[in-house]
Amino acid sequence: MSDKILKVPYGTRDILPGEGAVRRGLEDRIGRLFNAWGYDEVDTPTFEYVDTFSNAGNPDLTAFKFLDRNGHSLMLRTDMTAPIARMVATRFRRDTGVKRLSYRSRLFRYEEAQAGRLCEFTQCGIEMMGAAGAEADAEVIALAVQTLLEVGLQDFSISLGQMEFINGLIEAAALNESQARDIKQCLIKRNVVGLGETVAAAGIPKQLADIFRELLFLHGGVELLDDMQGRVLSRRCWNALENLRKIYDLCREYGVEQYLSFDLGLTRSLDYYTGMLFEGYAAGMGYSLIGGGRYDTMMQQFGSPCPATGFALGIERILLTLQRQETVQLTVPPALFIAYAPGRTADAIRLAMQLRRQGQRVKVATFAMDEAEVQNQARINKCDTFRYVKE
Amino acid sequence: MNDYITIALPKGKLFDRSASLLAKVGWEAEGVSEDSRKLVIANEEKKIRFIITKPVDLPTYVEYGAADIGIIGKDVLREEQKDVYELLDLGFGKCRLMMAVPEAKLRPEMEDYAHLRVATKYPRCAKEFFDAQGIQMDIVKLNGSIELGPLIGLAECIVDIVETGTTIRENKLVEVARIFPSTARLIANPVSFKLKFDRLHGLVEDLQRVLQEEKEGKEVPQK
Numbered sequence: 001m002s003d004k005i006l007k008v009p010y011g012t013r014d015i016l017p018g019e020g021a022v023r024r025g026l027e028d029r030i031g032r033l034f035n036a037w038g039y040d041e042v043d044t045p046t047f048e049y050v051d052t053f054s055n056a057g058n059p060d061l062t063a064f065k066f067l068d069r070n071g072h073s074l075m076l077r078t079d080m081t082a083p084i085a086r087m088v089a090t091r092f093r094r095d096t097g098v099k100r101l102s103y104r105s106r107l108f109r110y111e112e113a114q115a116g117r118l119c120e121f122t123q124c125g126i127e128m129m130g131a132a133g134a135e136a137d138a139e140v141i142a143l144a145v146q147t148l149l150e151v152g153l154q155d156f157s158i159s160l161g162q163m164e165f166i167n168g169l170i171e172a173a174a175l176n177e178s179q180a181r182d183i184k185q186c187l188i189k190r191n192v193v194g195l196g197e198t199v200a201a202a203g204i205p206k207q208l209a210d211i212f213r214e215l216l217f218l219h220g221g222v223e224l225l226d227d228m229q230g231r232v233l234s235r236r237c238w239n240a241l242e243n244l245r246k247i248y249d250l251c252r253e254y255g256v257e258q259y260l261s262f263d264l265g266l267t268r269s270l271d272y273y274t275g276m277l278f279e280g281y282a283a284g285m286g287y288s289l290i291g292g293g294r295y296d297t298m299m300q301q302f303g304s305p306c307p308a309t310g311f312a313l314g315i316e317r318i319l320l321t322l323q324r325q326e327t328v329q330l331t332v333p334p335a336l337f338i339a340y341a342p343g344r345t346a347d348a349i350r351l352a353m354q355l356r357r358q359g360q361r362v363k364v365a366t367f368a369m370d371e372a373e374v375q376n377q378a379r380i381n382k383c384d385t386f387r388y389v390k391e
Numbered sequence: 392m393n394d395y396i397t398i399a400l401p402k403g404k405l406f407d408r409s410a411s412l413l414a415k416v417g418w419e420a421e422g423v424s425e426d427s428r429k430l431v432i433a434n435e436e437k438k439i440r441f442i443i444t445k446p447v448d449l450p451t452y453v454e455y456g457a458a459d460i461g462i463i464g465k466d467v468l469r470e471e472q473k474d475v476y477e478l479l480d481l482g483f484g485k486c487r488l489m490m491a492v493p494e495a496k497l498r499p500e501m502e503d504y505a506h507l508r509v510a511t512k513y514p515r516c517a518k519e520f521f522d523a524q525g526i527q528m529d530i531v532k533l534n535g536s537i538e539l540g541p542l543i544g545l546a547e548c549i550v551d552i553v554e555t556g557t558t559i560r561e562n563k564l565v566e567v568a569r570i571f572p573s574t575a576r577l578i579a580n581p582v583s584f585k586l587k588f589d590r591l592h593g594l595v596e597d598l599q600r601v602l603q604e605e606k607e608g609k610e611v612p613q614k
Contacts, residue, residue, distance in 0.1 A: 114454075114455075157585070157586065159585055189474075189477070190474075190475065190476040190477065190581060190584075191476075191477040192476065192477055192478050192479065193477050193478075193479065193480045193576060194477065216476070217592055217595070219585065219588045219592070261585075263585065281582040281585055281586060282582075283586055284456075285456065285582065286454065286455045286456025286457075286580050286581070286582050286583070287456075287581075287582065288581070288582065
């Protein structure tokens with residue numbers, strides 16, 4: 001017997017009964033919420049051409065790749081934004097309306113497995129394509145907050161940043177490409193020490209250098225925007241902050257502003273964000289649970305330029321957080337066990353069908369038994385209640 | 392426990408300076424010592440907890456959020472590549488990662504060392520260094536007594552941390568390349584840094600001030 005028969009590959013796992021039910025429930029609630037906000041559920045192939053993803057600027061170092069019979073390189077999808085961009089560029093080419101799409105999909109990345117993120121994982125998310133304004137970004141953020149509330153998360157917060165603010169600083173400092181890359185790398189790696197060293201080596205004017213050094217500490221409420229607008233002279237940076245203010249004001253109309261704060265040094269490892277971006281965190285969980293932002297240049301790569309914004313959340317991370325916050329327990333839902341005396345099988349089936357139509361969860365015994373056995377059989381079939389059909 | 396801040400301190404040579412530096416800014420707890428038998432030491436009044444870990448595990452504790460912050464050498468941080476904030480260079484624990492060979496095996500050029508076996512505790516950093524030079528090497532991962540490798544024929548050279556270089560010289564090894572310098576760093580879990588920003592930002596500012604004062608204090612007597 002091969003030693004691989006009973007093992008699963010690195011970074012994969014089984015989902016057992018209790019968890020299966022809870023996950024499905026979570027995904028359904030999220031799906032209903034997305035639907036209520038007017039987002040249409042779509043799906044894309046589990047694997048696609050490598051080119052589709054590399055076109056979207058995704059580093060495919062983490063992809064599971066393979067060849068089809070014609071020798072074309074394929075990969076399991078590593079995110080949903082690139083496939084949806086491809087889909088919109090090809091299937092919605094003449095659709096001039098705003099596209100609101102949602103998905104719940106399994107994704108695959110070959111990377112070091114972490115708590116709540118294995119190589120195979122599930123994301124639920126939305127993309128809004130064709131809307132450029134703060135109104136669209138505010139809707140996306142408000143829906144992100146609603147989603148976290150809907151799944152029952154307590155004690156979470158959303159950090160908002162703006163890539164244009166960072167790009168504006170880089171532009172104002174007249175950095176060359178490699179210096180700009182070093183600075184972005186330090187921001188992505190959250191390396192304050194390296195950022196200070198890079199800024200010093202680049203010889204940036206003091207006022208600007210100070211902002212770069214503080215960048216990873218620029219956290220705060222809406223007053224942070226006032227402070228920075230008072231300090232920052234570049235029009236581009238000023239506009240970026242003004243955009244955040246507008247988004248924030250609209251978020252107040254949605255009643256979600258209490259969950260928001262600003263983090264002007266926020267970057268996300270994916271390179272494609274062009275404007276507002278955000279991440280959500282919960283106490284007791286060391287990783288971000290939800291993330292998204294504006295990516296206005298990606299659709300152009302697919303030959304169909306159009307502004308876009310969206311977010312995705314990791315179901316496994318949400319589930320782990322809910323367990324840590326003790327808001328869910330991974331138990332199977334209760335069920336009724338119907339047992340029957342010899343010769344009464346048909347009656348038992350009829351009863352079960354009737355109760356199921358009324359919404360009950362029913363398991364029918366797979367053999368006739370004596371009344372004395374029923375309680376024990378109900379227990380080993382994991383039913384908390386039972387009925388016995390006799391003469 | 393969410394209103395507590397958990398600090399991971401590394402066992403070993405960085406421990407004393409780390410604990411005393413934090414104590415200087417008021418982040419202390421009774422019984423914080425390297426040989427403490429308690430696994431978690433709390434200061435209820437200040438809502439601080441200390442845990443003491445093996446240095447190589449420390450970034451993992453912080454990455455997972457089991458500790459909010461920690462103090463660790465840049466050498467370990469570069470080797471472990473965890474997703475954490477690197478907030479402050481604390482300046483102490485100065486050392487460097489370097490490559491050394493036995494005196495007898497000294498060669499004129501770096502390329503002359505190609506295809507040799509390198510004993511190291513830092514396989515990732517060693518590989519990055521040799522890759523950048525275009526030199527192919529066989530890396531032998533060891534967990535201690537790296538200098539022993541060349542002496543007994545396990546490897547032809549080593550990549551290791553040195554402070555002064557005394558151990559290297561005692562073992563008749565010669566440093567042939569400096570890979571990078573290292574000092575102790577304050578690191579933080581990305582989520583903790585956001586959710587507990589005010590306290591952690593305050594800590595960074597206090598530490599910066601103390602480090603600056605120490606630096607100025609040291610320079611005065613030398614003049």
